[in-house]
Structure formats: C-alpha cells, structure tokens
Amino acid sequence: MRWVTCQHGHGLQVGLVVDDAVHVLDDDRTLIDVISAGQVEMERIAETVRRSPATVVPLESMVLHSPIPQPPSVRDTVGFLDHVRGCRRAYGRDPELGEVWSRVPAFYFANPATLFGARDDVAIAPGSRWFDFELEVAAVIGTPGSDLDPVAAQDAIAGYMLFCDWTARDLQQADMALGIGQGKGKDSGMTFGPWLVTADEVANRLVDGRLDLEVAVEVNGVEIARGTTGAMDWTFGEIVSFVSRGTRLVPGDVIGSGTIPGGCLLEHLVGDPETYDGWLKPGDTVSLDSRALGRTHQRIVDGARPHPLSSGY
Incomplete structure (x- = not known):
C-alpha cells in the first residue's frame, strides 16, 4: 500500500495511491490514525x-504533503558510518572514527515543524551559502512500545518513505563549534514522501533483519x-530498539536512516568550501528516487534574509 496526505478541498486528507491515481478517504482520519490501526485494519481501509x-x-495533479504532516517526533540516525568518514575527509580531517561510533547508532532530534512535500519548493536556510541535501530513508512507527528488542522493533515499523534532510553546512559548522549538537544548520526543513510505503510491500527486501532498498539522488x-x-x-530493527530504550515510541514517530554514503554535496567537496561552486543555488532541482519508495522532485529558491543580532551575526 502507498498512502499519501494530500490537499483536498480546504484541508488535508489521506489517500491511497492506486495505479496513477489517488483514492481519497471520505472521512477526516489522519495517516497516523490509519497506520496505528494495525495491518489488518489498514488493509480493510484500503x-x-x-x-x-x-x-x-x-x-x-494532486498536491502532496508530507505523508505524516505532524510527526510526534523526528529522530535522524547516523546509520552509515562511511557518510561520517566522507564528511570528515571532505573537511580535511582524519576519517578514522573512535570506537564509540560503533557502539550505538547515534541520532539527534530533528525539527518536525517545517516539512516539505515531495514536489514543494525548498527555500535556502536564511544566511546560508553552503546549502546541501542528504539522501536518506525514513521508517515510520505504527505500533507503540518501549524497550523493544530488535525483532519487536522491526515489527513496530508501519512503513518507509524517502527522506531529504536539508542542511546548511556553514550554519552547521557554527553549531558544531558550540559543542551542543545540531541547531540552525538542520532547522530549515525536511522532505518526506512522496508516500508512505507499508512494510508489507517491501517485506521481500528484508533479509536476516536487514532492509535492502536502492535509492539515488540527482541534481539538475x-x-x-x-x-x-x-x-x-x-x-x-537495531536502530528502533536503541531509540526505544527508556522512552516510548508512538505511531507517527519518524526515524531516519542517516545519509547514504556519497549522498550529499559535502562528500563531493573539492577544495575550499568558501569557493566550492557545487552548493545548491536558486533554480537548482533535487530529485530523490527509489523503485520501491517513489520519487521526489524539488526546486531550490531564495530564502529569507536573517535579521541581524546585536553581535552582528
């Protein structure tokens, strides 16, 4: 099943993608309501x-929003350590990672307030000159739970969707220098979609607990x-298990895979980032693609001018 949240009438409605059309539900249930009902009820609704x-x-012709327009939470995991190594290498740093990186799947809380649909324009973060994308896949929780083992954690996933994590690399550098985690470098938006693909649709790509979905990204x-x-x-399963330790996951929580190695401009940086001409600019287009999960296509546009602080920043 491929579920969407779409613009219909004066509000948002849930729809099911059938061939090349969207069949819209005739009630006001959200997609969180649908997925939290469980697999059998989802099939009946479909x-x-x-x-x-x-x-x-x-x-x-349908206007598509983020499949989960208001997630209870968004956590983005560092699921690919080669991405971290590639970013360190791009900045001229030692790519070797400490043992702690292999101990647990690191993650940070992301901002669920600014979400884009798969065809929406994306504004550059205010004040950023090094604007980037990150190619990811997101899992969406369907069954609530705490302290889950990896098998139960895998079973708690209702489905998957493409995830583009928009990142202002120059603002991120300032965030990281403060030493308290991600801030304005990650605050200007995320893209989910175009739809949520239910876990049963990709069950044949789950081998020994490991999901194998091919994804790609294009610029222009x-x-x-x-x-x-x-x-x-x-x-x-391991990521969701770790995230669930000592807390409660609820339907609609979104958990990112982390960036596919090479799946951002930073990893392709050549020379000084100040003079690198590869950063995203107004008019560029970014498309994420997966045979299993669909395709996004978005245009980059100018962002707002930041209001200066007393520091001048």
Whole structure:
C-alpha cells in the first residue's frame, strides 16, 4: 500500500495511491490514525477506499504533503558510518572514527515543524551559502512500545518513505563549534514522501533483519549518488530498539536512516568550501528516487534574509 496526505478541498486528507491515481478517504482520519490501526485494519481501509473513495484524482495533479504532516517526533540516525568518514575527509580531517561510533547508532532530534512535500519548493536556510541535501530513508512507527528488542522493533515499523534532510553546512559548522549538537544548520526543513510505503510491500527486501532498498539522488538531472539501505551499519530493527530504550515510541514517530554514503554535496567537496561552486543555488532541482519508495522532485529558491543580532551575526 502507498498512502499519501494530500490537499483536498480546504484541508488535508489521506489517500491511497492506486495505479496513477489517488483514492481519497471520505472521512477526516489522519495517516497516523490509519497506520496505528494495525495491518489488518489498514488493509480493510484500503479495500474500502478502493471501492468507495470520496473522489479520485490523477496522481500528477494532486498536491502532496508530507505523508505524516505532524510527526510526534523526528529522530535522524547516523546509520552509515562511511557518510561520517566522507564528511570528515571532505573537511580535511582524519576519517578514522573512535570506537564509540560503533557502539550505538547515534541520532539527534530533528525539527518536525517545517516539512516539505515531495514536489514543494525548498527555500535556502536564511544566511546560508553552503546549502546541501542528504539522501536518506525514513521508517515510520505504527505500533507503540518501549524497550523493544530488535525483532519487536522491526515489527513496530508501519512503513518507509524517502527522506531529504536539508542542511546548511556553514550554519552547521557554527553549531558544531558550540559543542551542543545540531541547531540552525538542520532547522530549515525536511522532505518526506512522496508516500508512505507499508512494510508489507517491501517485506521481500528484508533479509536476516536487514532492509535492502536502492535509492539515488540527482541534481539538475545529473546523478550524484546511488546506494542501498542494505549497507547500513545498523539495521532499522537495531536502530528502533536503541531509540526505544527508556522512552516510548508512538505511531507517527519518524526515524531516519542517516545519509547514504556519497549522498550529499559535502562528500563531493573539492577544495575550499568558501569557493566550492557545487552548493545548491536558486533554480537548482533535487530529485530523490527509489523503485520501491517513489520519487521526489524539488526546486531550490531564495530564502529569507536573517535579521541581524546585536553581535552582528
């Protein structure tokens, strides 16, 4: 099943993608309501909306929002250690990682307040000159739980979607210098979509607990990177298990895979980042693609001018 949240009438509605059309539900349930009902009920809802939709709209003309427009939380994991090594190498640092990186899947809390749909324009973060994308896959929790073992954690995942993590690298450098984690470098938005693909649709790509989905990214029609979630240092089951320690995950929580190695401009940096001409500029287009999860296509536009602080920054 491929579920969307779409613009219909004066509000948002849930829809099921059937072939090249969206069958819209005839009630006000959110996608969190649908996925939290469980697999059997989801299938019943899907069958009902196939037979008796409120309306059917061609997929290409439908306005798609983030499948989960208001996630209870978003956590982004460092699931690919080669991405970290590549970023360190790009900045001229030693790519070797300390043992702690292999002990647990590191993650940070991201901002769920600014989410883009798969076709929305994306504004450059205010004040940024080094604007970047990051190619990821996100898992969405469907079953609540705490202190889950990896098998139960895998079973708690309702589905997956493409995830573009927009990053202002220059602002991120300032964040990291403060030593308290991600801040404005990651605050200007994330893209999820175009739809949520339910876990049963990709069950055949789950081998020994490891999900193997191929993904790719293009800038202005030129492929920048291609990779697979099968290369993650941690399985999604392990990641969700670790995240659930001592806390409660709820339906709609989003957990990112981390960036596919090579799946950002920083890893392709040549020379001084101040003079690197590869950073995203207004008019550029970025597309994420996966045979299993769909395709995003977004245009980069100018961002707002930042209001200066008393420090001048």
